[in-house]
Every structure is written in structure tokens, then in C-alpha cells.
Amino acid sequence: MPDYRRAWHPGGTYFFTVNLLQRQGNDLLTRHIELLRTVVKSVRQRHPFKIHGWVVLPEHLHCVIELPPGDANFATRWRLIKMDFSKALPLTERLSAVRARRGERGIWQSRYWEHLIRDERDYRAHMDYVHINPVKHGLVKRVADWPYSTFHRMVAEGIYPANWAGGSEDELGYGD
Numbered sequence: 001m002p003d004y005r006r007a008w009h010p011g012g013t014y015f016f017t018v019n020l021l022q023r024q025g026n027d028l029l030t031r032h033i034e035l036l037r038t039v040v041k042s043v044r045q046r047h048p049f050k051i052h053g054w055v056v057l058p059e060h061l062h063c064v065i066e067l068p069p070g071d072a073n074f075a076t077r078w079r080l081i082k083m084d085f086s087k088a089l090p091l092t093e094r095l096s097a098v099r100a101r102r103g104e105r106g107i108w109q110s111r112y113w114e115h116l117i118r119d120e121r122d123y124r125a126h127m128d129y130v131h132i133n134p135v136k137h138g139l140v141k142r143v144a145d146w147p148y149s150t151f152h153r154m155v156a157e158g159i160y161p162a163n164w165a166g167g168s169e170d171e172l173g174y175g176d
């Protein structure tokens with residue numbers, strides 16, 4: 001079994017990528033966006049964290065979150081978000097024998113990508129990556145056109161201009 005090493009830093013700010021198990025042609029996250037929002041809000045009430053940036057795409061999400069001082073337990077937060085979201089959905093997916101034996105659902109990939117933000121430059125780069133992602137994946141032409149993102153809140157707060165990344169992702173260096 002691989003030895004996954006996590007960066008446990010109390011009070012740290014982290015970038016995450018969390019994927020559905022079946023990504024091809026799956027729109028589960030955007031189709032059930034209100035459920036996902038409710039679950040995240042519930043988990044935040046029990047295990048606080050600050051959301052700096054968040055984008056939900058049809059089959060994966062990216063976010064930049066900050067944990068409270070003295071707390072490095074992002075794993076519990078993700079376990080609860082994934083579990084609570086899954087439990088609220090009807091059982092329609094096919095389960096592998098291993099998942100069925102473990103009592104797991106076949107909705108989320110079991111792991112996720114995590115990156116501890118190192119400095120202000122790293123923070124800005126990951127925040128831009130979060131918000132440009134719908135354009136990068138060809139879901140919209142302009143960041144402002146994607147509804148499932150903290151970009152709109154950040155425009156209202158004056159952090160991003162409303163027309164940021166308003167045409168071509170290639171101009172920003174995010175093209176394929």
C-alpha cells in the first residue's frame with residue numbers, strides 16, 4: 001500500500017481537489033449543488049474552517065480553505081463532507097465488492113489532492129486556479145458565467161474585477 005504523506009499544519013491554509021469516482025459524463029455535484037452546500041455548511045458548524053475560494057464543477061471540486069489555529073484535521077472534514085453528501089443521495093451507483101464489504105458508496109474517489117499553501121504568491125496562484133477552472137474545462141468562456149464559485153463573492157468584495165479572465169484562458173497561461 002502506498003505511503004501517502006500529508007502536510008499536517010495546524011491553522012494551515014490548504015488547496016484541495018476532490019473528485020467523484022466516475023468522472024466521465026457525471027454531473028452529480030452540480031445537479032445536487034444545494035445538497036452539497038447544505039452538507040458543507042453543516043460540517044463547518046461542527047468543524048469550523050474558513051473558505052477562501054471554492055468552485056464546484058460537475059464531477060470534481062477545488063477549494064482553498066483555512067483551518068482554525070491549533071487544528072490540522074482536514075481529513076475529518078473531508079470524510080464528513082463526502083459521507084454526509086453520499087448518505088443523502090439514493091443508492092443508484094454500482095458498488096464494487098470491496099466497497100460493498102466496507103459499507104462504502106461508489107460516489108467519491110477515496111483519496112483527494114491536498115497542498116499546503118506556502119506563501120502569498122502560492123495562495124494567489126491557487127485562488128486563480130480555483131476560479132479559472134470552469135474556463136479551463138470548457139464549461140464557460142468567462143469565469144463570471146460559472147454560477148458555482150466563490151468568484152462572485154470575491155468580485156463583490158473587490159478582490160477580482162468582474163471581467164477577470166473574461167475571454168481566453170490562454171492569455172493567462174492556463175490553456176492545455
